[in-house]
Structures are given as structure tokens and as C-alpha cells.
Amino acid sequence: MSTLIDNQKKGYLYENFRLFHLKDKSNQEFEYHFHDFDKIIIFLSGTVTYLIEGKAYYLKPWDILLVNHHDIHRPIIDAANTYERIIIWIKPDYIEQQKNNSTDITACFTKAIEKSFNLIRLESDLLQKIQYLISELETALLSEEFGSDLLSNSLFIQFMVYLNRIFLREQYTNDTSFLKYDKQTEEVIRYINQHLSEPLSNQKLAHEFYLSKYYLMHKFKEETGYSIHNYILHKRLLLSVEYLKDGIPVMKAAQLSGFGDYSSFLRSFRKLFHKSPRDFMNSNEMNVSNNNKKLL
CATH class of the missing domain: 1.10.10.60 (Homeodomain-like)
Structure with missing residues (x-):
């Protein structure tokens, strides 16, 4: 879809979802922009403030951000420290197709809009499952073994189900010291x-x-x-x-x-x-x- 808007819309997504594990140290500055896909950011290291729809989130390692398609956002990155993150791009139509009468894995994104709140910060016991699923998903996506595509899809759905359970039950820290708006x-x-x-x-x-x-x-x-x-x-x-x-x-x-x-x-x-x-x-x-x- 050729709808690139210079300095405003960023990125193309042709797959149902795509995972990037990025680690860099640069002076790159990002302008405010948006996507036509949903995005999950898992912050691993660095000094980064993420701005989403007028709110500033001061990130800690393993914070998770839910960025809805069409949310206007940008990171502010301190180039003195290495910035490592896992980013998952998700086609909205794809996760929409996964829902049934009892389960809607788009609910976390919908709830983020309703609450005007995009961050999940977990205690260690809940975080371990997220870390395990992300590690397994990364491995499956890189694998060329038989059935790795099906396994990747299955692990992605598991990850989304678990993330929704946490976000919808509000099983994350209520500390607002990391938030400015x-x-x-x-x-x-x-x-x-x-x-x-x-x-x-x-x-x-x-x-x-x-x-x-x-x-x-x-x-x-x-x-x-x-x-x-x-x-x-x-x-x-x-x-x-x-x-x-x-x-x-x-x-x-x-x-x-x-x-x-x-x-x-x-x-x-x-x-x-x-x-x-x-x-x-x-x-x-x-x-x-x-x-x-x-x-x-």
C-alpha cells in the first residue's frame, strides 16, 4: 500500500505481523508520526522517553507499550546509552480475524484508547511468562524447520492472549511517577x-x-x-x-x-x-x- 507520508506515516507491513529486535546507539531523532498498523514496543535498555498522543512515558527495562494504529507518537532517545528494544508490527485486520464470541485479542488496544494509557509495567512473576513467549517467538521466526510458520503464529497468539489478560485485569503497576502529561x-x-x-x-x-x-x-x-x-x-x-x-x-x-x-x-x-x-x-x-x- 503506497501511502507513505514523509515524516508522518512510517513503515510498511505486508505480513500479518513482524518482529524486530533492534540494538543501536545513535543520534537519530524521530519526528511525530503514525502507522496504519498496531505496534507493540518492548523496551529493553537505554534512556528513552516515549510520547504517545500527548503523554510522555519514561521507560524502564521490559516496559511494554501498546501503540494503536493512527496514534501519533515519537521516542526521545538519549544517544549516550545503547537503545535496545523489541518491536512487533501487527496488521489490525489479522488480529481482528482471530476473535470469536468469547475472545477478542484486539481488546488491549481498544482499552488503551479508552483509558488513554499505553504502558504495561509488570512485576517479576508476570514478566517471566512474557520473556519466555517472546524468546520462543523470536526463535521460531528465525527457524527454517518444518512447521516454523505455524509455530510462530501460535506463539504470537499465545503472547497476545497473555498480554490481554494482564492489561484487561490491570495486573500491572499503578505507579504513575513514570508518566507526565x-x-x-x-x-x-x-x-x-x-x-x-x-x-x-x-x-x-x-x-x-x-x-x-x-x-x-x-x-x-x-x-x-x-x-x-x-x-x-x-x-x-x-x-x-x-x-x-x-x-x-x-x-x-x-x-x-x-x-x-x-x-x-x-x-x-x-x-x-x-x-x-x-x-x-x-x-x-x-x-x-x-x-x-x-x-x-
Whole structure:
């Protein structure tokens, strides 16, 4: 899917999931960006602060971060120390397909959105099982032995089931000393994401939260790295993509996503995704067709 947006959308995922074990020491700086896949980050070493949707997480070894597709995020890395982490990219459609009436392994990502909380920090007894599953999964993914692909999928599902049990039962530390965020900005972000289909403006948000418009604009930019206008625009465009994937007609998708002006929607969509909504729908249908062929 050719939807790369310079300095904003990062990475391609063609597999159902992909695991990276990375260890480096560099002065690389990351800008705020997002993905169209879900991501799990297992922090192993270094000095890193991870910013996700206006919240700063100060990481300790074996902290786990749940980053939803379309979450705006970036790490701040101290280059003086070696940064080691395991990153798992997950295709949302794939884990969606794994759920049944009693089990939904996407629940941890859904819950992270509801709680506006993305971090799992475990005590040693619960951590041991995570470490074992990750080690087994890494080994299976590198193996060329018979059935290693099936074993990898099985271990990945086990890992996701265990992670959901921990997160949904809140079996992680409640210490908030590792977390820094502005409460008002969190409330503004939550309000925006719950009202994307409605008219939103700096003036309306300032009135809603009894703040000076200019103070709100400055504070939001400072906490999220985005202007309010660009944040709302990107979130609406990403929402429109979800509607288009569901087969909703372009004009209806634009309306449901909060665009009152269809020409502005088309212009913004092309600028962000480098293709028209109709071209996007056609390419998405092609991808679905190709995936169905693989299943035959």
C-alpha cells in the first residue's frame, strides 16, 4: 500500500505481523508520526522517553507499550546509552480475524484508547511468562524447520492472549511517577476524538474548556507536537480511511469524518495519502482480492 507520508506515516507491513529486535546507539531523532498498523514496543535498555498522543512515558527495562494504529507518537532517545528494544508490527485486520464470541485479542488496544494509557509495567512473576513467549517467538521466526510458520503464529497468539489478560485485569503497576502529561490537553484530545464528525474549531474548543484560544493553541502544540488544526485534520482523514475500507462511498465517508467541504476533503486526502479516495478504494479492493487468492 503506497501511502507513505514523509515524516508522518512510517513503515510498511505486508505480513500479518513482524518482529524486530533492534540494538543501536545513535543520534537519530524521530519526528511525530503514525502507522496504519498496531505496534507493540518492548523496551529493553537505554534512556528513552516515549510520547504517545500527548503523554510522555519514561521507560524502564521490559516496559511494554501498546501503540494503536493512527496514534501519533515519537521516542526521545538519549544517544549516550545503547537503545535496545523489541518491536512487533501487527496488521489490525489479522488480529481482528482471530476473535470469536468469547475472545477478542484486539481488546488491549481498544482499552488503551479508552483509558488513554499505553504502558504495561509488570512485576517479576508476570514478566517471566512474557520473556519466555517472546524468546520462543523470536526463535521460531528465525527457524527454517518444518512447521516454523505455524509455530510462530501460535506463539504470537499465545503472547497476545497473555498480554490481554494482564492489561484487561490491570495486573500491572499503578505507579504513575513514570508518566507526565497535561490533564487539560488529555481532555481536549479525548473530546476531539469523540467529536470528529462534528464542527470543531479552536474557538469552539476554547469555549468548551473555558480557556483562552491562544493559550489552548500554544499548550496543545507544546504537548502533542501538532497544531489543533492539523491534529483534527489528520484524525479526520484517518477516520475517513476506515470508512473507505468498509466500503462506504467517498462523499459519505467524508461527511461522516467531519468534512463539510468535499473539495477540501479531496485536496487534503491527496496531500496526505498521495492518491485520491477513489484510487485508495480501488487499491484496497485489489489488496483484498489478492489476499483472498492467497487463501484459496
